[in-house]
Amino acid sequence: MMQIRGKAWNNIMSGISSSLSRRSLLRTVTAGIVAGAIPIGIPGHDDPPQIGRQAQDPPKTEERTIWSHEYWAKKGDVSLYMFRKRIGKPQPGDSLPVLFLSHGSSVSSRPTYDLSVPGHGEYSLMDKFAEYGFDVWTMDFEGYGGSSRTRGNSDIASGVEDLKAAAEVILNETGQKRFHLYGESSGALRAGAFAMVRPERVNRIVFVSLTWTGQGSSTLTGRAALLDYYRTHNTRPRDRAMIRSIFTRDKPGTSDMAVAEAMADAELQFGDSVPTGSYLDMITKLPIVDPTQLPMPVLIARGEYDGIATEDDVLNFFKRLKTREREFVVLPDASHAVALGINRHQLWYVMRSFLNGPPRFDVCEHAQG
Numbered sequence: 001m002m003q004i005r006g007k008a009w010n011n012i013m014s015g016i017s018s019s020l021s022r023r024s025l026l027r028t029v030t031a032g033i034v035a036g037a038i039p040i041g042i043p044g045h046d047d048p049p050q051i052g053r054q055a056q057d058p059p060k061t062e063e064r065t066i067w068s069h070e071y072w073a074k075k076g077d078v079s080l081y082m083f084r085k086r087i088g089k090p091q092p093g094d095s096l097p098v099l100f101l102s103h104g105s106s107v108s109s110r111p112t113y114d115l116s117v118p119g120h121g122e123y124s125l126m127d128k129f130a131e132y133g134f135d136v137w138t139m140d141f142e143g144y145g146g147s148s149r150t151r152g153n154s155d156i157a158s159g160v161e162d163l164k165a166a167a168e169v170i171l172n173e174t175g176q177k178r179f180h181l182y183g184e185s186s187g188a189l190r191a192g193a194f195a196m197v198r199p200e201r202v203n204r205i206v207f208v209s210l211t212w213t214g215q216g217s218s219t220l221t222g223r224a225a226l227l228d229y230y231r232t233h234n235t236r237p238r239d240r241a242m243i244r245s246i247f248t249r250d251k252p253g254t255s256d257m258a259v260a261e262a263m264a265d266a267e268l269q270f271g272d273s274v275p276t277g278s279y280l281d282m283i284t285k286l287p288i289v290d291p292t293q294l295p296m297p298v299l300i301a302r303g304e305y306d307g308i309a310t311e312d313d314v315l316n317f318f319k320r321l322k323t324r325e326r327e328f329v330v331l332p333d334a335s336h337a338v339a340l341g342i343n344r345h346q347l348w349y350v351m352r353s354f355l356n357g358p359p360r361f362d363v364c365e366h367a368q369g
Helices: 007-014 022-028 109-113 125-131 156-174 186-197 218-232 240-248 257-270 277-284 311-319 344-355
Strands: 002-005 066-075 078-087 098-102 135-139 179-184 202-208 235-237 273-275 298-303 326-331
Touching: 066 125, 066 156, 078 109, 078 125, 078 156, 098 109, 098 125, 098 156, 098 186, 109 135, 109 257, 125 135, 125 344, 135 156, 156 186, 156 277, 179 186, 186 202, 186 277, 202 344, 218 235, 218 277, 240 257, 298 311, 298 344, 311 326, 326 344
Parallel strands: 002 326, 098 135, 098 179, 179 202, 202 298, 298 326
Antiparallel strands: 066 078, 078 135, 235 273
């Protein structure tokens, strides 16, 4: 399945003469891309039905209680904190699809993906996808959260090694060699770089708030002013004001600021600094992920106002993907913090439908009859 959705498709449509036939118009767009529209979940409404049956809705019994557990992965002498949520304690023979969540540059895993904001709605991506029938995992990369602090700067290459260690824990605990992989911002780069070198471990991959070359990025242009600092320091300050800025720098109003305060409360217990490696890589080493080296199905979702990359930059990445199962989605009224925004329900919907996509049967071009 290959789709462009949202603003990107609308821009293409408006730029082509209305006198062209639909067939001519579709030939104008990248070959094989199919225009599609999706109903978007509305806060307070029932979730849309899932597509496919890879993840089953658990039965409505007392067993729907979310079970959680902590683990440790080892990367040499480095200890990496891991956390898992699913419906019900694992039982012999059960096999829920595994979803792994890769965090970004400034905040560790659980304040990003397992955040509680009492009185303001559901903000735990882990809880939501556990309810959808997934076995959901996350991890603090080296230098973040509960994981070991070292003299390293936790760059993207280090994150790939972290993911290799995490994959072995998942295999040992679930028996599953392949898992769905989700990454946002620099976590998307870590996820993509891991998928390039371990494609046999990845089932489907979701990129959120991705950047490719960085050209035209307002966010990265601002960070480049501190390039000398990132080159000479392995950590950078990260305080409450910086965490708030994640939700305001692109488009104020796309997030509830109570979420920013809750994230700061949860994250600052780990200290007032984080590693510089991913910032440095995003300024000096892009592109890091090669779209031609990703054979698995790919979903790219970005907020309409996300300043980490231009829409054209990410769309060019999408066009170069070799996989035939690919989707590009622009989520309206969302910015960089898509999963923690007011319209996060949109992400839940497109992500759930993608991960539960039905199997595709290859059709021979020269089949007879």
